[in-house]
Amino acid sequence: MANSAQARKRARQAEKQRAHNASLRSTLRTAIKKVRKAIEAGDKAAAQAVYQQSVSVIDSIADKRIVHKNKVSRHKSRLSAQIKALAA
Structure with missing residues (x-):
């Protein structure tokens, strides 16, 4: 557990940022599922x-670096290919 005031504050900030990042990751997954x-x-x-x-x-x-840009590119590429395959 954090002992100094600075360490306690950093722990609070880290938890708040973790929750925000988790929310954005959830938004990403939802967009892909749609x-x-x-x-x-x-x-x-x-x-x-x-x-x-x-x-x-x-x-x-x-852009916010929640996930790596290559992972995003991979998802977009695969989804695009699946959409193009619908007509064929």
Whole structure:
């Protein structure tokens, strides 16, 4: 446990930041799930619309370094490929 006032404050700040980051990670996962659900429905136009909305959310979370930019790129690439495969 933290003994000094400075260490107690840092512990409080760390907990607050952890909760905020967890919330943003949850938002990221929800955005990805929305796109996957639209893809499973089979409607390419709807899936593309949901994908465009989700990309801005996903990119903003990557800009804040909540998750690594390469992980975000990988998710976007795979979702995009799945949407393109709907027409084929």
